[in-house]
Amino acid sequence: MRRERVPIIVAALAAIGAAFFILPLLGLVVRSPWGDAVKALTAPETIEALKLSLFASLSATAVGLVLGVPLAWVYARVEFPGRDVLRALTTLPMVLPPVVGGIALLLAFGRRGLFGSWLDTTFGITLPFTTAGVVMAETFVAMPFLILTVEAGLRSMDRRYEEAARTLGASRWRVFTRVTLPLIGPSLFAGAALCWARALGEFGATITFAGNFPGVTQTMPLAVYLQLETNQESSFILSLVLLLISLVVLIGLRDRWLGSA
Amino acid sequence: MRSRVSWFVVAAALLAACGSSPSTAASSPSPTPSPTLSGNISVFAAASLTASFTALGTSFQAANPGVTVKFNYAGTPTLVTQIEQGAPADVFASADTANMDKMTADGFTAGASLVFAHNQLEIVVAPGNPKGITGLADLAKSGVLYITEGPTVPAGKYALQALKAAGVTVTPKSLETSVTAVISKIELGEADAGIVYTTDVTAAGSKVAGVPIPAAQNVIATYPIVVLKGTTNAAAAYAFTSYVVSVTGQSTLTSFGFLPAT
Numbered sequence: 001m002r003r004e005r006v007p008i009i010v011a012a013l014a015a016i017g018a019a020f021f022i023l024p025l026l027g028l029v030v031r032s033p034w035g036d037a038v039k040a041l042t043a044p045e046t047i048e049a050l051k052l053s054l055f056a057s058l059s060a061t062a063v064g065l066v067l068g069v070p071l072a073w074v075y076a077r078v079e080f081p082g083r084d085v086l087r088a089l090t091t092l093p094m095v096l097p098p099v100v101g102g103i104a105l106l107l108a109f110g111r112r113g114l115f116g117s118w119l120d121t122t123f124g125i126t127l128p129f130t131t132a133g134v135v136m137a138e139t140f141v142a143m144p145f146l147i148l149t150v151e152a153g154l155r156s157m158d159r160r161y162e163e164a165a166r167t168l169g170a171s172r173w174r175v176f177t178r179v180t181l182p183l184i185g186p187s188l189f190a191g192a193a194l195c196w197a198r199a200l201g202e203f204g205a206t207i208t209f210a211g212n213f214p215g216v217t218q219t220m221p222l223a224v225y226l227q228l229e230t231n232q233e234s235s236f237i238l239s240l241v242l243l244l245i246s247l248v249v250l251i252g253l254r255d256r257w258l259g260s261a
Numbered sequence: 262m263r264s265r266v267s268w269f270v271v272a273a274a275l276l277a278a279c280g281s282s283p284s285t286a287a288s289s290p291s292p293t294p295s296p297t298l299s300g301n302i303s304v305f306a307a308a309s310l311t312a313s314f315t316a317l318g319t320s321f322q323a324a325n326p327g328v329t330v331k332f333n334y335a336g337t338p339t340l341v342t343q344i345e346q347g348a349p350a351d352v353f354a355s356a357d358t359a360n361m362d363k364m365t366a367d368g369f370t371a372g373a374s375l376v377f378a379h380n381q382l383e384i385v386v387a388p389g390n391p392k393g394i395t396g397l398a399d400l401a402k403s404g405v406l407y408i409t410e411g412p413t414v415p416a417g418k419y420a421l422q423a424l425k426a427a428g429v430t431v432t433p434k435s436l437e438t439s440v441t442a443v444i445s446k447i448e449l450g451e452a453d454a455g456i457v458y459t460t461d462v463t464a465a466g467s468k469v470a471g472v473p474i475p476a477a478q479n480v481i482a483t484y485p486i487v488v489l490k491g492t493t494n495a496a497a498a499y500a501f502t503s504y505v506v507s508v509t510g511q512s513t514l515t516s517f518g519f520l521p522a523t
Contacts, residue, residue, distance in 0.1 A: 112450035128451045129406070129434040211408065211435030211446070218436075226438070229338035230413050 025243065032240055033233040040237040048215045049223035049238075056131060056219060057199035060138035061146075064195045068146040069188070075147070076154035087151075091144035093205075101140050102208025109136065109209075133210035134217050138199035145198050146191035153187020154180075190253050197249040201242060299327035302497045303349060305340045306332055307356035307484070308439040309380065309416065309457075312464040313517035314354065320513065321504050328497045336439035338413045344369055344489065351492040352501055354484065356380075357415035361485040371495070374487035377505045379520035380458045381479050382416075382423050384472040385447050385465075392453045394472050397427040400454055408443055408452040411436035416443075419480040420456035427478040444469060458482065463518035481520070 033040075040046060075087050093101050109116040109127050119125045127133040161183060165175045181188065203221040210217040212226070220242055227235035306314045311334045318330040333340070333348075337356045341364060344350050353370070354377070355361040361374050386394050392405050400407045410417030417436065424431065434452065437443045443455040448468045462471035486505055488498045504510050511521055 106449055106451060110449060110451050126406075128446075129408070207438070212411070212437065213433065213435050216434075226411060226413070229336075229342050232342075 032236040037237050040234040049220050053220040056134045059135045060199040061196040063139045064143040064146045068143045072147045072150035075151045093141045094144045098204030099208050102205035105209040129211045137205035137209045138202045141202050141205050142195045142198035146195040149187050149191030153184035157183045193249050298325045298497050300494045301329045302351040302494050303331045304352040305350040306354040307337045308334050308441045336414045350489050351498040354486040358483050370487045371490045374485035375506050376522050377486050378484040378514045380482040382474050383459045383462050385455050385457045385469050388470050390470050397429045401431040406453045407433050408435040408455050409433045416440045422480045423478050460518040
């Protein structure tokens with residue numbers, strides 16, 4: 001491929017654009033007290049928040065897979081009126097401010113919410129201020145990433161393999177598990193990883209819907225935010241941990257999410 | 262530097278002329294508006310001051326038409342973080358003396374802070390008090406969902422002191438980041454009880470109810486205000502702090518349920 005000469009103005013603007021993203025990261029790296037890193041990372045509050053974050057984000061990803069893959073399949077394979085509207089509604093949290101998502105969750109699943117009041121009076125289940133509430137908030141915000149990625153995978157796969165398997169007598173379930181899922185494997189993996197990374201970073205919906213209590217609802221991003229007020233150095237280190245995880249996920253996914261270069 | 266010092270002298274002289282020393286609060290008449298005041302000031306105020314300071318800002322602007330007052334309300338420790346990270350603030354109003362002392366020790370304040378109000382704690386519950394809460398001991402009853410502010414928020418720290426004074430041990434369901442967050446969860450019905458300031462219960466009106474805490478268990482919160490070293494409009498900033506401690510300012514604050522500064 002011929003190397004294109006880059007106009008100087010484009011190069012300059014691109015450099016400023018890149019610096020806009022890189023400088024804040026650099027600030028975090030430079031200002032972090034590396035000497036205290038081990039102490040900050042092994043502090044009981046950190047371990048507690050990290051454990052809760054891992055548990056909640058992995059649970060949100062699992063819920064996302066169980067509910068999101070069927071939804072993606074419906075969007076990709078079934079023609080029905082209002083499909084685009086439904087897709088827009090179910091992927092709205094991607095662009096919605098997460099705090100708004102948290103308020104909406106409270107109004108639906110809170111103790112006095114539309115559905116939550118029924119849950120409370122019938123089963124005595126309340127979701128706010130519980131780890132289940134954290135998982136819900138994270139799923140709400142993160143699952144759309146999985147839905148869209150898997151739908152794109154289903155749309156771009158070659159359906160003739162499915163048809164061939166059907167003509168050879170395989171049941172629909174067998175075709176789905178043995179042909180479809182392996183074919184969309186990369187999209188499935190990419191969708192799940194994006195969903196997990198987004199869930200891990202969730203803040204607004206979580207603090208609004210689930211509150212903040214160490215060991216129950218205080219995830220890593222909440223701990224980072226609160227430690228900024230009490231123990232800044234520690235919050236810098238925790239921010240770096242979240243940053244590294246996100247970076248690893250994005251680099252690992254670059255071919256699948258952005259399309260191979 | 263010289264102009265900053267001279268502004269402080271002017272402000273101190275103004276206060277002294279009004280018959281009060283800068284380190285205590287005032288029972289002085291409202292300072293006469295200066296026709297030379299202009300520009301913007303940004304006031305960083307504790308979340309529990311939201312309603313009262315918004316009212317003070319409106320009347321201050323009416324008295325000084327050239328000045329625009331902008332407010333940033335948040336939990337006091339959040340404000341301290343923002344100011345220390347360089348947020349452009351002219352005046353800082355804290356909900357406790359500890360955070361104010363921290364600002365002073367770290368060199369962010371210009372001159373001494375003024376105590377402008379006191380506040381006390383109250384238990385906030387849903388209207389009609391459906392859980393029948395009569396005092397701090399009831400917060401530990403089973404079936405009562407209690408939330409409070411985190412221990413770095415002044416109100417959360419005071420709540421811990423009050424519970425200790427009452428000999429009550431209770432684990433909150435959530436450590437919210439400000440009194441306003443606690444109030445909103447009570448309003449939404451997500452929690453049954455919280456400990457907030459009397460003024461917050463007053464401000465929320467009929468949407469919540471308050472259960473008084475006896476004086477022996479209660480904590481009196483002290484609110485200091487200060488002009489910050491980084492101010493770009495010292496004249497207006499000092500005028501605002503003087504206004505808050507003036508008779509007019511004090512009567513506005515007491516109308517919102519605050520206890521007078523002196």
